[in-house]
Amino acid sequence: MQTAIAPRTLRVGTRDLELGSSQLGELRDATPHLGDSAALRARLDDEGYLLLRGLQDRDLVLEARRQMVQALREEGVADPAGGPLDARPAPSKGGQFRGGENRLTQCPAFRQVVESERIRRFMEGIYGAEALTFSFKWMRVVGPGDFTGAHYDVVYMGRGSMGVLTVWTPFGDLGYEHGTLAVVPGSHRLPGFQRVRDTYGRMDVDRDRVSGWFADDPLDITGRYGGRWATTEFRAGDVLVFGMHMMHMSLANTSAEFRLTADTRWQRAGDPVDERWIGKQPKGHYAWHSEPEKLVSMDAKRREWGV
Numbered sequence: 001m002q003t004a005i006a007p008r009t010l011r012v013g014t015r016d017l018e019l020g021s022s023q024l025g026e027l028r029d030a031t032p033h034l035g036d037s038a039a040l041r042a043r044l045d046d047e048g049y050l051l052l053r054g055l056q057d058r059d060l061v062l063e064a065r066r067q068m069v070q071a072l073r074e075e076g077v078a079d080p081a082g083g084p085l086d087a088r089p090a091p092s093k094g095g096q097f098r099g100g101e102n103r104l105t106q107c108p109a110f111r112q113v114v115e116s117e118r119i120r121r122f123m124e125g126i127y128g129a130e131a132l133t134f135s136f137k138w139m140r141v142v143g144p145g146d147f148t149g150a151h152y153d154v155v156y157m158g159r160g161s162m163g164v165l166t167v168w169t170p171f172g173d174l175g176y177e178h179g180t181l182a183v184v185p186g187s188h189r190l191p192g193f194q195r196v197r198d199t200y201g202r203m204d205v206d207r208d209r210v211s212g213w214f215a216d217d218p219l220d221i222t223g224r225y226g227g228r229w230a231t232t233e234f235r236a237g238d239v240l241v242f243g244m245h246m247m248h249m250s251l252a253n254t255s256a257e258f259r260l261t262a263d264t265r266w267q268r269a270g271d272p273v274d275e276r277w278i279g280k281q282p283k284g285h286y287a288w289h290s291e292p293e294k295l296v297s298m299d300a301k302r303r304e305w306g307v
């Protein structure tokens with residue numbers, strides 16, 4: 001007798017979707033192709049992402065988590081109770097974006113993970129050339145209830161190489177309930193997304209001062225332009241790699257813990273580099289939110305673009 005598998009409903013952004021439905025599936029594992037750069041490049045060109053299990057040293061990733069949890073506890077952000085890897089918010093503390101230089105990104109094990117020899121060798125295999133990583137690191141402490149809206153990375157870092165790849169690194173084991181990342185495989189090349197690529201995909205948040213997320217509702221994307229969302233659960237050591245025109249967002253964090261993840265960027269060393277994200281003190285987004293009254297809403301922009 002076959003046992004029925006109970007459907008699993010996941011909160012993606014603002015919408016509940018059933019895993020295994022036509023709207024949401026599982027990411028495909030590219031780990032069996034490790035060591036075969038041509039196969040990895042072909043998969044990346046085709047699907048727009050690579051899910052790599054155990055690419056990073058799991059013990060080092062967990063050590064980075066331990067160091068960051070300790071820092072968050074010393075800052076009064078994380079609850080001091082529990083084991084050294086437990087990342088529950090302290091009373092009344094929410095999530096925090098911790099990009100750039102700060103106590104979390106300065107944790108020695110954090111740096112060792114995001115700039116490891118393993119990830120560098122992997123990138124150099126993909127590019128077939130020397131690779132560099134932006135000095136700015138996007139570290140996120142995502143609080144219960146929070147999520148990231150759907151977007152392309154190119155609107156934040158599109159002034160240099162178009163071959164920039166994002167490496168999304170979970171610092172810990174992440175169940176769906178922690179708010180894992182979801183992508184629309186193929187959205188970088190599907191014909192249905194062409195107008196989105198030609199309008200939103202040419203935007204620059206500092207030049208245009210438009211709010212960066214394209215949508216909070218995943219079906220506002222796939223219902224209009226096609227494709228299907230995909231996500232998975234992660235173990236410490238896994239990474240998800242994708243390009244700058246991959247539509248992605250996160251599931252909502254429905255757990256009682258912080259989700260600790262970083263997104264870091266790599267590119268060919270010989271390509272032009274977006275000057276906002278490199279050097280000893282990267283200047284980052286210098287205009288985007290500097291005059292809030294000048295910020296244009298994404299809804300207004302989408303109406304103008306007709307998307």
Ligand SMILES: O=C(O)CCC(=O)C(=O)O
Nearest residue numbers: 148153166168250261263
């Ligand atoms: O982790 C998240 O919530 C968002 C990450 C992201 O947008 C990215 O990796 O580009």
